[in-house]
Amino acid sequence: MSNAQPQPMSALRGQSSIGAWLVVGALATISLATPMVENNYYTSFMFFLFIAIVMTSTYDMVAGYTGYINLGHGAFFGIGAYSYGIAISRTGSNLLSIPFAVLVAVVLAGLMAYPLFRLRGAYFSIATFGVLKLLSVLALNLRDLTGGTTGLSITPTDSTIPTYYLAFVACAAAILLNRWVAHSWIGLALLTIREDEDVAGSSGVNALFYKSAILMLSAALPGFVGAVFMWQTTYIDPDSAFGSNVAFTPVIMAMLGGSGTVIGPVIGAIFLTFLQEVLWSHIGYLQLAMYGVVLVAVGLFMPGGLIRNRWFVRIYRALGFRDHYGYHANSLLKDFKETKNA
Amino acid sequence: MSLSLQILIGAILQGALYTLGAFGLSLVFGVLRVLNLSHGDFLMLGGLLGFLALKSFGIHPFVSVGLMLVFGFIAGALYYIGLISRIMHRGYHEMLIASVMITLGVSLVIEDTTGFLWGGGATGIPFQMSNVAIGGVVFPMLRVTLLGVTILLTIALHFFLSRTLIGRAILASAINPVGAVVVGINTEMVAMFTFGIGTALAAGTGVFYASLYSIEPFMGLSLTIKYLAVIVIGGLGSLPGAMIGGFLIAAAEAYTSYFGGAEWSPMVAFIILILALLFRPQGILGKGLS
Numbered sequence: 001m002s003n004a005q006p007q008p009m010s011a012l013r014g015q016s017s018i019g020a021w022l023v024v025g026a027l028a029t030i031s032l033a034t035p036m037v038e039n040n041y042y043t044s045f046m047f048f049l050f051i052a053i054v055m056t057s058t059y060d061m062v063a064g065y066t067g068y069i070n071l072g073h074g075a076f077f078g079i080g081a082y083s084y085g086i087a088i089s090r091t092g093s094n095l096l097s098i099p100f101a102v103l104v105a106v107v108l109a110g111l112m113a114y115p116l117f118r119l120r121g122a123y124f125s126i127a128t129f130g131v132l133k134l135l136s137v138l139a140l141n142l143r144d145l146t147g148g149t150t151g152l153s154i155t156p157t158d159s160t161i162p163t164y165y166l167a168f169v170a171c172a173a174a175i176l177l178n179r180w181v182a183h184s185w186i187g188l189a190l191l192t193i194r195e196d197e198d199v200a201g202s203s204g205v206n207a208l209f210y211k212s213a214i215l216m217l218s219a220a221l222p223g224f225v226g227a228v229f230m231w232q233t234t235y236i237d238p239d240s241a242f243g244s245n246v247a248f249t250p251v252i253m254a255m256l257g258g259s260g261t262v263i264g265p266v267i268g269a270i271f272l273t274f275l276q277e278v279l280w281s282h283i284g285y286l287q288l289a290m291y292g293v294v295l296v297a298v299g300l301f302m303p304g305g306l307i308r309n310r311w312f313v314r315i316y317r318a319l320g321f322r323d324h325y326g327y328h329a330n331s332l333l334k335d336f337k338e339t340k341n342a
Numbered sequence: 343m344s345l346s347l348q349i350l351i352g353a354i355l356q357g358a359l360y361t362l363g364a365f366g367l368s369l370v371f372g373v374l375r376v377l378n379l380s381h382g383d384f385l386m387l388g389g390l391l392g393f394l395a396l397k398s399f400g401i402h403p404f405v406s407v408g409l410m411l412v413f414g415f416i417a418g419a420l421y422y423i424g425l426i427s428r429i430m431h432r433g434y435h436e437m438l439i440a441s442v443m444i445t446l447g448v449s450l451v452i453e454d455t456t457g458f459l460w461g462g463g464a465t466g467i468p469f470q471m472s473n474v475a476i477g478g479v480v481f482p483m484l485r486v487t488l489l490g491v492t493i494l495l496t497i498a499l500h501f502f503l504s505r506t507l508i509g510r511a512i513l514a515s516a517i518n519p520v521g522a523v524v525v526g527i528n529t530e531m532v533a534m535f536t537f538g539i540g541t542a543l544a545a546g547t548g549v550f551y552a553s554l555y556s557i558e559p560f561m562g563l564s565l566t567i568k569y570l571a572v573i574v575i576g577g578l579g580s581l582p583g584a585m586i587g588g589f590l591i592a593a594a595e596a597y598t599s600y601f602g603g604a605e606w607s608p609m610v611a612f613i614i615l616i617l618a619l620l621f622r623p624q625g626i627l628g629k630g631l632s
Binding site: 115129130256294 | 574
């Protein structure tokens with residue numbers, strides 16, 4: 001990144017220009033108008049795109065700020081979908097079932113937080129992945145509750161429009177929540193944990209409290225979109241709820257876009273969702289292999305993700321965005337130095 | 343008594359397979375600090391090539407094991423030179439992220455390409471050895487051979503690491519990478535060798551795996567994850583630890599599927615994994631990550 005010199009703090013934390021607001025407004029308008037214009041392919045595509053953005057942004061709230069890579073993030077989505085499916089078939093009420101799904105996901109995060117946050121680095125990631133696999137086996141074996149391998153089905157309803165807008169609201173909420181955390185006292189506390197947890201602790205930052213809080217906060221929206229996903233598709237099985245694919249996708253999207261930024265996970269989610277769609281619908285074979293090649297290329301050539309790539313930064317700036325990282329200036333400068341030296 | 347003994351012996355023989363599969367992963371993690379998510383795919387490739395060697399050229403599976411060790415070493419060394427060496431100079435966190443992306447990407451490429459060329463069906467090497475019954479307990483000879491190979495390889499690896507020059511260089515790099523550079527060890531070379539050996543062990547194990555079970559192109563990642571559980575329980579980067587982890591998981595799985603039903607046995611590995619992480623995060627024999 002030869003030309004991306006450290007910018008003065010004011011330029012980085014300053015207001016985005018009119019051009020940026022126009023882009024955001026246009027994207028929001030397209031999103032809101034899609035189901036009114038057509039009601040099949042694009043609506044469904046956008047629906048899954050929103051879910052991908054929610055999963056990636058909330059994943060990165062934990063991984064980006066604290067540095068803890070949560071490989072079990074997909075579990076919140078899966079347990080949300082299952083809880084909704086179980087609740088709706090017993091109560092028949094969305095008003096009860098969706099909050100129930102969110103609650104179950106947050107409770108799961110709370111239960112995971114205390115024991116697992118005693119672990120650090122790769123150990124935390126492996127343990128969270130273990131939790132995901134445990135839930136997967138439970139979903140397979142508790143047949144009375146989950147339907148086992150055949151999966152869980154609910155009565156289909158005319159749900160395309162409400163689920164689409166709920167997913168859109170969740171997507172906007174995830175980005176705004178991420179942005180709020182980035183600028184807040186919590187974000188600052190989490191950053192100190194990422195930089196040096198022991199020093200943060202001895203400076204009076206209650207690390208366990210903040211880590212648990214952000215994990216529970218990051219679980220709510222995945223639980224919500226899990227419920228919305230179940231409402232829309234009316235079917236879930238252990239593999240689509242707790243499969244390795246569900247677990248790795250948000251991680252890859254966030255790394256690809258640029259972990260530790262507000263906009264990076266969004267870019268990563270959009271880029272990969274489009275890439276998958278193009279590969280799946282236009283090329284009949286070897287899609288996964290091409291997906292893999294993209295991963296390898298990004299891992300080799302773009303250590304900071306797309307968002308820290310110089311060409312990308314240029315386009316991004318040209319569009320008028322200034323709120324580049326949404327991170328505290330110190331770690332921002334560190335990011336620049338590291339990418340420069342890489 | 344005889345039944346419970348039979349389960350125990352089955353578990354020990356199964357543990358040998360886990361150990362052998364996990365050795366390479368453990369070695370690579372211990373020396374390079376790289377989590378090789380494509381480990382299981384090289385195991386699958388080894389099994390598949392072993393199958394093809396038997397089918398097309400009539401090569402005996404035991405010969406294929408040797409061939410696969412050579413193939414795996416070359417493939418692993420090239421893999422390291424081509425991809426992994428380019429990210430080794432990065433800081434720990436960035437290197438971890440990049441290594442996850444690269445090894446996962448390679449895993450997807452191998453799985454999908456193999457699935458495309460092969461057709462995606464499951465296959466196994468049609469090779470049997472007779473069972474020997476001693477005092478009412480049945481010993482499947484193929485698994486006993488596997489146990490023998492595992493023990494031999496463990497001893498060989500131990501002597502390789504402690505007696506040969508390159509082995510001691512590998513150990514030195516694992517213990518203190520900076521110190522190793524200071525005393526003049528070519529750490530690039532060491533890393534390449536380690537990665538090659540790790541991949542060779544995976545490919546060699548694949549032949550045994552394909553003879554005992556069936557293999558299919560998309561099984562790599564789930565195997566890697568199971569072996570990851572094995573080495574974490576034993577202690578990341580510790581070879582005797584991988585052995586203990588392998589036998590522990592195999593025994594727990596065997597007893598669970600006997601007393602609780604086979605459908606619960608996949609859960610045991612992960613319960614043990616989480617418990618082990620909580621009460622002894624560095625693993626049974628591990629020294630812990632800095």
